[in-house]
Amino acid sequence: MADVYHIPALLHESVDGMNIHTDSICVDVTFGGGGHSKEILSRLGRKGHLYAFDQDADAVNNIPKDDKFTFVRSNFCYLKNFIKYHGVNEVDAILADLGVSSHHFDAEDRGFSFRFQDSSLDMRMNREGGKTASDILNTYTEQQLADIFYLYGELKQSRRIASEIVKIRKEKPYKKISDLLDTLTPFLGRGEKEKKILAQAFQALRIEVNEEMETLKEMLNQGLEILKPGGRFVVITYHSLEDRLVKNFFKTGNFEGKIEKDFFGNFETPFKLINNKVIVPSREEEERNPRSRSAKLRIAEKK
Known part of the structure:
Protein backbone atom coordinates (compact mmCIF):
# COMPACT_ATOMS: atom_id res chain seq x y z
CA MET A 1 0.00 0.00 0.00
CA ALA A 2 1.49 3.35 -0.99
CA ASP A 3 2.54 5.53 1.95
CA VAL A 4 3.43 8.57 -0.14
CA TYR A 5 -0.01 8.87 -1.73
CA HIS A 6 -1.51 10.61 1.29
CA ILE A 7 -0.77 10.95 5.01
CA PRO A 8 -4.08 10.35 6.80
CA ALA A 9 -5.30 13.07 9.15
CA LEU A 10 -6.36 12.29 12.72
CA LEU A 11 -5.65 8.62 12.04
CA HIS A 12 -5.93 7.11 15.51
CA GLU A 13 -8.53 9.58 16.77
CA SER A 14 -10.88 8.77 13.88
CA VAL A 15 -10.42 5.00 13.89
CA ASP A 16 -10.72 4.90 17.69
CA GLY A 17 -13.98 6.81 17.25
CA MET A 18 -15.38 4.01 15.07
CA ASN A 19 -15.47 1.76 18.18
CA ILE A 20 -14.37 -1.27 16.14
CA HIS A 21 -14.76 -4.83 17.42
CA THR A 22 -13.09 -7.86 15.83
CA ASP A 23 -16.32 -8.84 14.01
CA SER A 24 -17.37 -5.30 12.96
CA ILE A 25 -18.59 -4.55 9.44
CA CYS A 26 -17.04 -1.21 8.52
CA VAL A 27 -17.06 1.22 5.61
CA ASP A 28 -14.35 3.68 4.57
CA VAL A 29 -16.09 5.87 1.99
CA THR A 30 -12.90 7.78 1.11
CA PHE A 31 -10.23 5.11 0.56
CA GLY A 32 -7.59 7.25 -1.22
CA GLY A 33 -4.14 6.14 -0.16
CA GLY A 34 -5.59 3.54 2.18
CA GLY A 35 -4.09 4.89 5.40
CA HIS A 36 -7.30 4.82 7.39
CA SER A 37 -8.33 1.50 5.84
CA LYS A 38 -5.03 -0.09 6.83
CA GLU A 39 -5.57 0.92 10.46
CA ILE A 40 -9.18 -0.34 10.40
CA LEU A 41 -8.11 -3.72 8.99
CA SER A 42 -5.50 -4.09 11.74
CA ARG A 43 -8.35 -4.07 14.28
CA LEU A 44 -10.65 -6.57 12.53
CA GLY A 45 -10.73 -10.30 13.13
CA ARG A 46 -11.62 -13.02 10.62
CA LYS A 47 -15.35 -12.32 10.91
CA GLY A 48 -14.94 -8.58 10.42
CA HIS A 49 -14.95 -6.87 7.03
CA LEU A 50 -14.14 -3.50 5.51
CA TYR A 51 -15.79 -2.05 2.39
CA ALA A 52 -13.88 0.89 0.91
CA PHE A 53 -15.11 3.37 -1.71
CA ASP A 54 -13.17 5.59 -4.12
CA GLN A 55 -14.08 6.87 -7.57
CA ASP A 56 -10.49 7.76 -8.52
CA ALA A 57 -8.69 5.22 -10.72
CA ASP A 58 -5.38 6.08 -9.02
CA ALA A 59 -6.68 4.71 -5.70
CA VAL A 60 -6.82 1.19 -7.18
CA ASN A 61 -3.03 1.01 -6.88
CA ASN A 62 -3.33 1.17 -3.08
CA ILE A 63 -5.69 -1.80 -2.58
CA PRO A 64 -4.35 -4.17 0.11
CA LYS A 65 -4.28 -7.92 -0.29
CA ASP A 66 -6.62 -8.89 2.53
CA ASP A 67 -9.59 -11.25 2.54
CA LYS A 68 -11.36 -8.90 4.94
CA PHE A 69 -11.29 -6.08 2.37
CA THR A 70 -13.61 -5.23 -0.54
CA PHE A 71 -12.90 -2.26 -2.80
CA VAL A 72 -15.79 -0.44 -4.50
CA ARG A 73 -14.77 1.80 -7.41
CA SER A 74 -17.57 4.32 -7.05
CA ASN A 75 -18.57 7.71 -5.70
CA PHE A 76 -19.72 7.42 -2.10
CA CYS A 77 -23.12 8.86 -3.02
CA TYR A 78 -23.97 5.27 -4.09
CA LEU A 79 -23.04 3.91 -0.66
CA LYS A 80 -26.35 2.20 0.12
CA ASN A 81 -26.72 0.55 -3.29
CA PHE A 82 -23.27 -1.05 -3.25
CA ILE A 83 -23.45 -2.17 0.37
CA LYS A 84 -26.78 -3.87 -0.39
CA TYR A 85 -25.28 -5.34 -3.59
CA HIS A 86 -22.63 -7.04 -1.48
CA GLY A 87 -25.34 -8.61 0.66
CA VAL A 88 -24.98 -6.31 3.67
CA ASN A 89 -28.03 -4.69 5.26
CA GLU A 90 -26.45 -2.93 8.22
CA VAL A 91 -22.93 -1.80 9.15
CA ASP A 92 -21.25 -1.04 12.47
CA ALA A 93 -19.19 1.99 11.50
CA ILE A 94 -18.64 4.45 8.67
CA LEU A 95 -15.59 6.66 8.20
CA ALA A 96 -15.39 9.63 5.82
CA ASP A 97 -12.20 11.70 5.37
CA LEU A 98 -13.52 14.47 3.14
CA GLY A 99 -10.25 16.21 2.35
CA VAL A 100 -8.58 16.23 -1.05
CA SER A 101 -5.54 13.99 -0.77
CA SER A 102 -2.00 15.29 -1.05
CA HIS A 103 -1.70 12.98 -4.08
CA HIS A 104 -4.25 15.09 -5.95
CA PHE A 105 -2.63 18.38 -5.00
CA ASP A 106 0.79 17.08 -6.02
CA ALA A 107 -0.29 15.55 -9.37
CA GLU A 108 0.52 18.13 -12.04
CA ASP A 109 -1.98 16.79 -14.56
CA ARG A 110 -5.03 16.90 -12.26
CA GLY A 111 -5.47 20.68 -12.01
CA PHE A 112 -6.16 20.81 -8.27
CA SER A 113 -3.24 23.09 -7.38
CA PHE A 114 -2.43 26.59 -8.63
CA ARG A 115 1.28 25.67 -8.37
CA PHE A 116 1.28 24.01 -11.80
CA GLN A 117 0.49 26.80 -14.22
CA ASP A 118 0.80 24.77 -17.42
CA SER A 119 -1.65 22.11 -16.25
CA SER A 120 -5.16 21.84 -17.67
CA LEU A 121 -8.11 23.08 -15.64
CA ASP A 122 -9.54 19.65 -14.90
CA MET A 123 -10.21 19.07 -11.16
CA ARG A 124 -12.29 15.91 -11.65
CA MET A 125 -11.95 13.21 -9.01
CA ASN A 126 -13.24 10.76 -11.60
CA ASN A 210 -17.30 17.19 -8.29
CA GLU A 211 -20.72 18.22 -6.94
CA GLU A 212 -19.24 17.77 -3.48
CA MET A 213 -22.02 19.30 -1.40
CA GLU A 214 -24.81 17.26 -2.99
CA THR A 215 -22.88 13.99 -2.90
CA LEU A 216 -21.96 14.62 0.75
CA LYS A 217 -25.64 15.05 1.63
CA GLU A 218 -26.48 11.83 -0.21
CA MET A 219 -23.75 9.90 1.59
CA LEU A 220 -24.77 11.17 5.02
CA ASN A 221 -28.44 10.29 4.48
CA GLN A 222 -27.60 6.84 3.16
CA GLY A 223 -25.07 6.26 5.92
CA LEU A 224 -27.76 6.92 8.51
CA GLU A 225 -30.00 4.34 6.78
CA ILE A 226 -27.44 1.52 6.81
CA LEU A 227 -25.91 2.15 10.25
CA LYS A 228 -26.99 -0.24 12.99
CA PRO A 229 -28.41 1.26 16.18
CA GLY A 230 -25.30 1.95 18.24
CA GLY A 231 -23.22 2.21 15.05
CA ARG A 232 -20.70 5.03 14.69
CA PHE A 233 -20.48 7.72 12.00
CA VAL A 234 -17.03 9.34 11.90
CA VAL A 235 -16.36 12.31 9.61
CA ILE A 236 -13.27 14.47 9.07
CA THR A 237 -13.96 17.84 7.41
CA TYR A 238 -11.59 20.51 6.07
CA HIS A 239 -13.64 23.61 5.31
CA SER A 240 -16.58 25.40 6.90
CA LEU A 241 -19.14 24.46 4.22
CA GLU A 242 -18.86 20.69 4.66
CA ASP A 243 -18.29 20.98 8.41
CA ARG A 244 -21.53 22.93 8.83
CA LEU A 245 -23.47 20.23 6.95
CA VAL A 246 -21.99 17.44 9.07
CA LYS A 247 -22.44 19.37 12.33
CA ASN A 248 -26.11 20.09 11.58
CA PHE A 249 -26.80 16.54 10.42
CA PHE A 250 -25.26 14.93 13.51
CA LYS A 251 -27.01 17.36 15.84
CA THR A 252 -30.50 17.43 14.30
CA GLY A 253 -30.73 14.81 11.54
CA ASN A 254 -31.14 17.50 8.86
CA PHE A 255 -28.80 19.86 7.02
CA GLU A 256 -30.48 23.09 8.04
CA GLY A 257 -29.96 22.46 11.75
CA LYS A 258 -33.71 22.63 12.47
CA ILE A 259 -34.45 21.17 15.88
CA GLU A 260 -37.53 18.97 15.92
CA LYS A 261 -39.34 18.20 19.20
CA ASP A 262 -41.69 15.39 20.13
CA PHE A 263 -45.04 15.77 21.95
CA PHE A 264 -43.25 16.05 25.30
CA GLY A 265 -40.81 18.72 24.11
CA ASN A 266 -37.81 16.40 23.81
CA PHE A 267 -35.35 16.92 20.96
CA GLU A 268 -35.81 14.41 18.14
CA THR A 269 -32.50 13.46 16.58
CA PRO A 270 -31.26 10.14 15.16
CA PHE A 271 -27.82 10.55 16.74
CA LYS A 272 -26.06 10.82 20.06
CA LEU A 273 -22.98 13.03 19.80
CA ILE A 274 -19.83 11.28 20.98
CA ASN A 275 -17.78 14.49 20.96
CA ASN A 276 -19.69 17.70 21.64
CA LYS A 277 -16.51 19.63 20.99
CA VAL A 278 -14.85 19.14 17.62
CA ILE A 279 -11.56 17.18 17.67
CA VAL A 280 -8.58 18.82 15.95
CA PRO A 281 -5.03 17.58 15.27
CA SER A 282 -2.31 17.90 17.88
CA ARG A 283 0.48 20.39 17.36
CA GLU A 284 2.81 17.46 16.68
CA GLU A 285 0.57 16.16 13.89
CA GLU A 286 0.26 19.61 12.33
CA GLU A 287 4.05 19.93 12.24
CA ARG A 288 4.39 16.44 10.77
CA ASN A 289 1.55 16.85 8.29
CA PRO A 290 0.68 20.51 7.45
CA ARG A 291 -2.39 19.42 5.45
CA SER A 292 -3.97 18.30 8.74
CA ARG A 293 -4.15 21.87 10.08
CA SER A 294 -7.71 22.51 8.94
CA ALA A 295 -9.02 19.03 9.83
CA LYS A 296 -11.99 18.71 12.18
CA LEU A 297 -13.30 15.39 13.47
CA ARG A 298 -16.93 14.76 14.43
CA ILE A 299 -18.25 11.47 15.77
CA ALA A 300 -21.89 10.45 16.26
CA GLU A 301 -23.62 7.25 17.31
CA LYS A 302 -26.95 6.17 15.86
CA LYS A 303 -29.67 5.86 18.50
Missing part, protein backbone atom coordinates in the same frame (compact mmCIF):
# COMPACT_ATOMS: atom_id res chain seq x y z
CA ARG A 127 -11.54 11.53 -14.90
CA GLU A 128 -13.75 9.17 -16.89
CA GLY A 129 -16.65 11.57 -17.20
CA GLY A 130 -18.32 14.80 -16.11
CA LYS A 131 -17.56 18.47 -16.57
CA THR A 132 -14.13 19.97 -15.95
CA ALA A 133 -13.20 23.31 -14.41
CA SER A 134 -12.57 24.56 -17.95
CA ASP A 135 -16.13 23.64 -18.95
CA ILE A 136 -17.51 25.60 -16.01
CA LEU A 137 -15.41 28.70 -16.68
CA ASN A 138 -16.25 28.67 -20.39
CA THR A 139 -19.99 27.89 -20.26
CA TYR A 140 -21.57 28.99 -16.97
CA THR A 141 -23.44 32.28 -16.87
CA GLU A 142 -22.01 35.25 -15.02
CA GLN A 143 -24.58 34.75 -12.23
CA GLN A 144 -23.76 31.05 -11.91
CA LEU A 145 -20.05 31.78 -11.65
CA ALA A 146 -20.64 34.51 -9.07
CA ASP A 147 -22.76 32.12 -6.99
CA ILE A 148 -20.09 29.40 -7.10
CA PHE A 149 -17.26 31.70 -6.00
CA TYR A 150 -19.40 33.24 -3.25
CA LEU A 151 -21.12 30.12 -1.89
CA TYR A 152 -18.27 27.60 -2.27
CA GLY A 153 -15.25 29.89 -2.04
CA GLU A 154 -16.67 32.63 0.21
CA LEU A 155 -14.99 35.21 -2.02
CA LYS A 156 -16.20 38.76 -1.36
CA GLN A 157 -15.34 39.87 -4.91
CA SER A 158 -17.22 36.98 -6.53
CA ARG A 159 -19.35 39.20 -8.81
CA ARG A 160 -16.40 41.16 -10.13
CA ILE A 161 -14.41 37.96 -10.72
CA ALA A 162 -17.34 36.37 -12.57
CA SER A 163 -17.79 39.47 -14.73
CA GLU A 164 -14.09 39.44 -15.66
CA ILE A 165 -14.18 35.72 -16.57
CA VAL A 166 -17.16 36.21 -18.91
CA LYS A 167 -15.45 39.18 -20.59
CA ILE A 168 -12.10 37.39 -21.06
CA ARG A 169 -13.50 34.08 -22.35
CA LYS A 170 -15.05 35.85 -25.34
CA GLU A 171 -11.52 36.43 -26.61
CA LYS A 172 -9.79 33.32 -25.28
CA PRO A 173 -11.30 30.18 -23.70
CA TYR A 174 -9.99 28.95 -20.38
CA LYS A 175 -7.76 25.89 -20.80
CA LYS A 176 -4.78 26.10 -18.46
CA ILE A 177 -4.34 27.06 -14.83
CA SER A 178 -2.27 30.03 -15.97
CA ASP A 179 -5.35 31.38 -17.79
CA LEU A 180 -7.29 31.50 -14.53
CA LEU A 181 -4.34 32.90 -12.55
CA ASP A 182 -4.04 35.77 -15.04
CA THR A 183 -7.69 36.64 -14.42
CA LEU A 184 -7.44 36.39 -10.63
CA THR A 185 -4.19 38.37 -10.24
CA PRO A 186 -5.86 41.84 -10.01
CA PHE A 187 -8.08 40.56 -7.19
CA LEU A 188 -5.29 39.17 -5.02
CA GLY A 189 -3.79 40.75 -1.96
CA ARG A 190 -0.19 40.24 -0.92
CA GLY A 191 1.63 37.45 0.86
CA GLU A 192 -0.57 34.93 2.68
CA LYS A 193 -3.74 36.73 1.60
CA GLU A 194 -2.82 36.09 -2.04
CA LYS A 195 -2.53 32.34 -1.43
CA LYS A 196 -5.76 32.30 0.57
CA ILE A 197 -7.80 33.91 -2.22
CA LEU A 198 -6.34 31.53 -4.79
CA ALA A 199 -7.11 28.56 -2.54
CA GLN A 200 -10.70 29.78 -2.09
CA ALA A 201 -11.22 30.20 -5.85
CA PHE A 202 -9.80 26.74 -6.63
CA GLN A 203 -11.85 25.20 -3.82
CA ALA A 204 -15.03 26.71 -5.25
CA LEU A 205 -14.38 25.28 -8.71
CA ARG A 206 -13.39 21.87 -7.33
CA ILE A 207 -16.58 21.65 -5.28
CA GLU A 208 -18.70 22.50 -8.32
CA VAL A 209 -16.84 20.13 -10.65
Whole structure:
Protein backbone atom coordinates (compact mmCIF):
# COMPACT_ATOMS: atom_id res chain seq x y z
CA MET A 1 0.00 0.00 0.00
CA ALA A 2 1.49 3.35 -0.99
CA ASP A 3 2.54 5.53 1.95
CA VAL A 4 3.43 8.57 -0.14
CA TYR A 5 -0.01 8.87 -1.73
CA HIS A 6 -1.51 10.61 1.29
CA ILE A 7 -0.77 10.95 5.01
CA PRO A 8 -4.08 10.35 6.80
CA ALA A 9 -5.30 13.07 9.15
CA LEU A 10 -6.36 12.29 12.72
CA LEU A 11 -5.65 8.62 12.04
CA HIS A 12 -5.93 7.11 15.51
CA GLU A 13 -8.53 9.58 16.77
CA SER A 14 -10.88 8.77 13.88
CA VAL A 15 -10.42 5.00 13.89
CA ASP A 16 -10.72 4.90 17.69
CA GLY A 17 -13.98 6.81 17.25
CA MET A 18 -15.38 4.01 15.07
CA ASN A 19 -15.47 1.76 18.18
CA ILE A 20 -14.37 -1.27 16.14
CA HIS A 21 -14.76 -4.83 17.42
CA THR A 22 -13.09 -7.86 15.83
CA ASP A 23 -16.32 -8.84 14.01
CA SER A 24 -17.37 -5.30 12.96
CA ILE A 25 -18.59 -4.55 9.44
CA CYS A 26 -17.04 -1.21 8.52
CA VAL A 27 -17.06 1.22 5.61
CA ASP A 28 -14.35 3.68 4.57
CA VAL A 29 -16.09 5.87 1.99
CA THR A 30 -12.90 7.78 1.11
CA PHE A 31 -10.23 5.11 0.56
CA GLY A 32 -7.59 7.25 -1.22
CA GLY A 33 -4.14 6.14 -0.16
CA GLY A 34 -5.59 3.54 2.18
CA GLY A 35 -4.09 4.89 5.40
CA HIS A 36 -7.30 4.82 7.39
CA SER A 37 -8.33 1.50 5.84
CA LYS A 38 -5.03 -0.09 6.83
CA GLU A 39 -5.57 0.92 10.46
CA ILE A 40 -9.18 -0.34 10.40
CA LEU A 41 -8.11 -3.72 8.99
CA SER A 42 -5.50 -4.09 11.74
CA ARG A 43 -8.35 -4.07 14.28
CA LEU A 44 -10.65 -6.57 12.53
CA GLY A 45 -10.73 -10.30 13.13
CA ARG A 46 -11.62 -13.02 10.62
CA LYS A 47 -15.35 -12.32 10.91
CA GLY A 48 -14.94 -8.58 10.42
CA HIS A 49 -14.95 -6.87 7.03
CA LEU A 50 -14.14 -3.50 5.51
CA TYR A 51 -15.79 -2.05 2.39
CA ALA A 52 -13.88 0.89 0.91
CA PHE A 53 -15.11 3.37 -1.71
CA ASP A 54 -13.17 5.59 -4.12
CA GLN A 55 -14.08 6.87 -7.57
CA ASP A 56 -10.49 7.76 -8.52
CA ALA A 57 -8.69 5.22 -10.72
CA ASP A 58 -5.38 6.08 -9.02
CA ALA A 59 -6.68 4.71 -5.70
CA VAL A 60 -6.82 1.19 -7.18
CA ASN A 61 -3.03 1.01 -6.88
CA ASN A 62 -3.33 1.17 -3.08
CA ILE A 63 -5.69 -1.80 -2.58
CA PRO A 64 -4.35 -4.17 0.11
CA LYS A 65 -4.28 -7.92 -0.29
CA ASP A 66 -6.62 -8.89 2.53
CA ASP A 67 -9.59 -11.25 2.54
CA LYS A 68 -11.36 -8.90 4.94
CA PHE A 69 -11.29 -6.08 2.37
CA THR A 70 -13.61 -5.23 -0.54
CA PHE A 71 -12.90 -2.26 -2.80
CA VAL A 72 -15.79 -0.44 -4.50
CA ARG A 73 -14.77 1.80 -7.41
CA SER A 74 -17.57 4.32 -7.05
CA ASN A 75 -18.57 7.71 -5.70
CA PHE A 76 -19.72 7.42 -2.10
CA CYS A 77 -23.12 8.86 -3.02
CA TYR A 78 -23.97 5.27 -4.09
CA LEU A 79 -23.04 3.91 -0.66
CA LYS A 80 -26.35 2.20 0.12
CA ASN A 81 -26.72 0.55 -3.29
CA PHE A 82 -23.27 -1.05 -3.25
CA ILE A 83 -23.45 -2.17 0.37
CA LYS A 84 -26.78 -3.87 -0.39
CA TYR A 85 -25.28 -5.34 -3.59
CA HIS A 86 -22.63 -7.04 -1.48
CA GLY A 87 -25.34 -8.61 0.66
CA VAL A 88 -24.98 -6.31 3.67
CA ASN A 89 -28.03 -4.69 5.26
CA GLU A 90 -26.45 -2.93 8.22
CA VAL A 91 -22.93 -1.80 9.15
CA ASP A 92 -21.25 -1.04 12.47
CA ALA A 93 -19.19 1.99 11.50
CA ILE A 94 -18.64 4.45 8.67
CA LEU A 95 -15.59 6.66 8.20
CA ALA A 96 -15.39 9.63 5.82
CA ASP A 97 -12.20 11.70 5.37
CA LEU A 98 -13.52 14.47 3.14
CA GLY A 99 -10.25 16.21 2.35
CA VAL A 100 -8.58 16.23 -1.05
CA SER A 101 -5.54 13.99 -0.77
CA SER A 102 -2.00 15.29 -1.05
CA HIS A 103 -1.70 12.98 -4.08
CA HIS A 104 -4.25 15.09 -5.95
CA PHE A 105 -2.63 18.38 -5.00
CA ASP A 106 0.79 17.08 -6.02
CA ALA A 107 -0.29 15.55 -9.37
CA GLU A 108 0.52 18.13 -12.04
CA ASP A 109 -1.98 16.79 -14.56
CA ARG A 110 -5.03 16.90 -12.26
CA GLY A 111 -5.47 20.68 -12.01
CA PHE A 112 -6.16 20.81 -8.27
CA SER A 113 -3.24 23.09 -7.38
CA PHE A 114 -2.43 26.59 -8.63
CA ARG A 115 1.28 25.67 -8.37
CA PHE A 116 1.28 24.01 -11.80
CA GLN A 117 0.49 26.80 -14.22
CA ASP A 118 0.80 24.77 -17.42
CA SER A 119 -1.65 22.11 -16.25
CA SER A 120 -5.16 21.84 -17.67
CA LEU A 121 -8.11 23.08 -15.64
CA ASP A 122 -9.54 19.65 -14.90
CA MET A 123 -10.21 19.07 -11.16
CA ARG A 124 -12.29 15.91 -11.65
CA MET A 125 -11.95 13.21 -9.01
CA ASN A 126 -13.24 10.76 -11.60
CA ARG A 127 -11.54 11.53 -14.90
CA GLU A 128 -13.75 9.17 -16.89
CA GLY A 129 -16.65 11.57 -17.20
CA GLY A 130 -18.32 14.80 -16.11
CA LYS A 131 -17.56 18.47 -16.57
CA THR A 132 -14.13 19.97 -15.95
CA ALA A 133 -13.20 23.31 -14.41
CA SER A 134 -12.57 24.56 -17.95
CA ASP A 135 -16.13 23.64 -18.95
CA ILE A 136 -17.51 25.60 -16.01
CA LEU A 137 -15.41 28.70 -16.68
CA ASN A 138 -16.25 28.67 -20.39
CA THR A 139 -19.99 27.89 -20.26
CA TYR A 140 -21.57 28.99 -16.97
CA THR A 141 -23.44 32.28 -16.87
CA GLU A 142 -22.01 35.25 -15.02
CA GLN A 143 -24.58 34.75 -12.23
CA GLN A 144 -23.76 31.05 -11.91
CA LEU A 145 -20.05 31.78 -11.65
CA ALA A 146 -20.64 34.51 -9.07
CA ASP A 147 -22.76 32.12 -6.99
CA ILE A 148 -20.09 29.40 -7.10
CA PHE A 149 -17.26 31.70 -6.00
CA TYR A 150 -19.40 33.24 -3.25
CA LEU A 151 -21.12 30.12 -1.89
CA TYR A 152 -18.27 27.60 -2.27
CA GLY A 153 -15.25 29.89 -2.04
CA GLU A 154 -16.67 32.63 0.21
CA LEU A 155 -14.99 35.21 -2.02
CA LYS A 156 -16.20 38.76 -1.36
CA GLN A 157 -15.34 39.87 -4.91
CA SER A 158 -17.22 36.98 -6.53
CA ARG A 159 -19.35 39.20 -8.81
CA ARG A 160 -16.40 41.16 -10.13
CA ILE A 161 -14.41 37.96 -10.72
CA ALA A 162 -17.34 36.37 -12.57
CA SER A 163 -17.79 39.47 -14.73
CA GLU A 164 -14.09 39.44 -15.66
CA ILE A 165 -14.18 35.72 -16.57
CA VAL A 166 -17.16 36.21 -18.91
CA LYS A 167 -15.45 39.18 -20.59
CA ILE A 168 -12.10 37.39 -21.06
CA ARG A 169 -13.50 34.08 -22.35
CA LYS A 170 -15.05 35.85 -25.34
CA GLU A 171 -11.52 36.43 -26.61
CA LYS A 172 -9.79 33.32 -25.28
CA PRO A 173 -11.30 30.18 -23.70
CA TYR A 174 -9.99 28.95 -20.38
CA LYS A 175 -7.76 25.89 -20.80
CA LYS A 176 -4.78 26.10 -18.46
CA ILE A 177 -4.34 27.06 -14.83
CA SER A 178 -2.27 30.03 -15.97
CA ASP A 179 -5.35 31.38 -17.79
CA LEU A 180 -7.29 31.50 -14.53
CA LEU A 181 -4.34 32.90 -12.55
CA ASP A 182 -4.04 35.77 -15.04
CA THR A 183 -7.69 36.64 -14.42
CA LEU A 184 -7.44 36.39 -10.63
CA THR A 185 -4.19 38.37 -10.24
CA PRO A 186 -5.86 41.84 -10.01
CA PHE A 187 -8.08 40.56 -7.19
CA LEU A 188 -5.29 39.17 -5.02
CA GLY A 189 -3.79 40.75 -1.96
CA ARG A 190 -0.19 40.24 -0.92
CA GLY A 191 1.63 37.45 0.86
CA GLU A 192 -0.57 34.93 2.68
CA LYS A 193 -3.74 36.73 1.60
CA GLU A 194 -2.82 36.09 -2.04
CA LYS A 195 -2.53 32.34 -1.43
CA LYS A 196 -5.76 32.30 0.57
CA ILE A 197 -7.80 33.91 -2.22
CA LEU A 198 -6.34 31.53 -4.79
CA ALA A 199 -7.11 28.56 -2.54
CA GLN A 200 -10.70 29.78 -2.09
CA ALA A 201 -11.22 30.20 -5.85
CA PHE A 202 -9.80 26.74 -6.63
CA GLN A 203 -11.85 25.20 -3.82
CA ALA A 204 -15.03 26.71 -5.25
CA LEU A 205 -14.38 25.28 -8.71
CA ARG A 206 -13.39 21.87 -7.33
CA ILE A 207 -16.58 21.65 -5.28
CA GLU A 208 -18.70 22.50 -8.32
CA VAL A 209 -16.84 20.13 -10.65
CA ASN A 210 -17.30 17.19 -8.29
CA GLU A 211 -20.72 18.22 -6.94
CA GLU A 212 -19.24 17.77 -3.48
CA MET A 213 -22.02 19.30 -1.40
CA GLU A 214 -24.81 17.26 -2.99
CA THR A 215 -22.88 13.99 -2.90
CA LEU A 216 -21.96 14.62 0.75
CA LYS A 217 -25.64 15.05 1.63
CA GLU A 218 -26.48 11.83 -0.21
CA MET A 219 -23.75 9.90 1.59
CA LEU A 220 -24.77 11.17 5.02
CA ASN A 221 -28.44 10.29 4.48
CA GLN A 222 -27.60 6.84 3.16
CA GLY A 223 -25.07 6.26 5.92
CA LEU A 224 -27.76 6.92 8.51
CA GLU A 225 -30.00 4.34 6.78
CA ILE A 226 -27.44 1.52 6.81
CA LEU A 227 -25.91 2.15 10.25
CA LYS A 228 -26.99 -0.24 12.99
CA PRO A 229 -28.41 1.26 16.18
CA GLY A 230 -25.30 1.95 18.24
CA GLY A 231 -23.22 2.21 15.05
CA ARG A 232 -20.70 5.03 14.69
CA PHE A 233 -20.48 7.72 12.00
CA VAL A 234 -17.03 9.34 11.90
CA VAL A 235 -16.36 12.31 9.61
CA ILE A 236 -13.27 14.47 9.07
CA THR A 237 -13.96 17.84 7.41
CA TYR A 238 -11.59 20.51 6.07
CA HIS A 239 -13.64 23.61 5.31
CA SER A 240 -16.58 25.40 6.90
CA LEU A 241 -19.14 24.46 4.22
CA GLU A 242 -18.86 20.69 4.66
CA ASP A 243 -18.29 20.98 8.41
CA ARG A 244 -21.53 22.93 8.83
CA LEU A 245 -23.47 20.23 6.95
CA VAL A 246 -21.99 17.44 9.07
CA LYS A 247 -22.44 19.37 12.33
CA ASN A 248 -26.11 20.09 11.58
CA PHE A 249 -26.80 16.54 10.42
CA PHE A 250 -25.26 14.93 13.51
CA LYS A 251 -27.01 17.36 15.84
CA THR A 252 -30.50 17.43 14.30
CA GLY A 253 -30.73 14.81 11.54
CA ASN A 254 -31.14 17.50 8.86
CA PHE A 255 -28.80 19.86 7.02
CA GLU A 256 -30.48 23.09 8.04
CA GLY A 257 -29.96 22.46 11.75
CA LYS A 258 -33.71 22.63 12.47
CA ILE A 259 -34.45 21.17 15.88
CA GLU A 260 -37.53 18.97 15.92
CA LYS A 261 -39.34 18.20 19.20
CA ASP A 262 -41.69 15.39 20.13
CA PHE A 263 -45.04 15.77 21.95
CA PHE A 264 -43.25 16.05 25.30
CA GLY A 265 -40.81 18.72 24.11
CA ASN A 266 -37.81 16.40 23.81
CA PHE A 267 -35.35 16.92 20.96
CA GLU A 268 -35.81 14.41 18.14
CA THR A 269 -32.50 13.46 16.58
CA PRO A 270 -31.26 10.14 15.16
CA PHE A 271 -27.82 10.55 16.74
CA LYS A 272 -26.06 10.82 20.06
CA LEU A 273 -22.98 13.03 19.80
CA ILE A 274 -19.83 11.28 20.98
CA ASN A 275 -17.78 14.49 20.96
CA ASN A 276 -19.69 17.70 21.64
CA LYS A 277 -16.51 19.63 20.99
CA VAL A 278 -14.85 19.14 17.62
CA ILE A 279 -11.56 17.18 17.67
CA VAL A 280 -8.58 18.82 15.95
CA PRO A 281 -5.03 17.58 15.27
CA SER A 282 -2.31 17.90 17.88
CA ARG A 283 0.48 20.39 17.36
CA GLU A 284 2.81 17.46 16.68
CA GLU A 285 0.57 16.16 13.89
CA GLU A 286 0.26 19.61 12.33
CA GLU A 287 4.05 19.93 12.24
CA ARG A 288 4.39 16.44 10.77
CA ASN A 289 1.55 16.85 8.29
CA PRO A 290 0.68 20.51 7.45
CA ARG A 291 -2.39 19.42 5.45
CA SER A 292 -3.97 18.30 8.74
CA ARG A 293 -4.15 21.87 10.08
CA SER A 294 -7.71 22.51 8.94
CA ALA A 295 -9.02 19.03 9.83
CA LYS A 296 -11.99 18.71 12.18
CA LEU A 297 -13.30 15.39 13.47
CA ARG A 298 -16.93 14.76 14.43
CA ILE A 299 -18.25 11.47 15.77
CA ALA A 300 -21.89 10.45 16.26
CA GLU A 301 -23.62 7.25 17.31
CA LYS A 302 -26.95 6.17 15.86
CA LYS A 303 -29.67 5.86 18.50
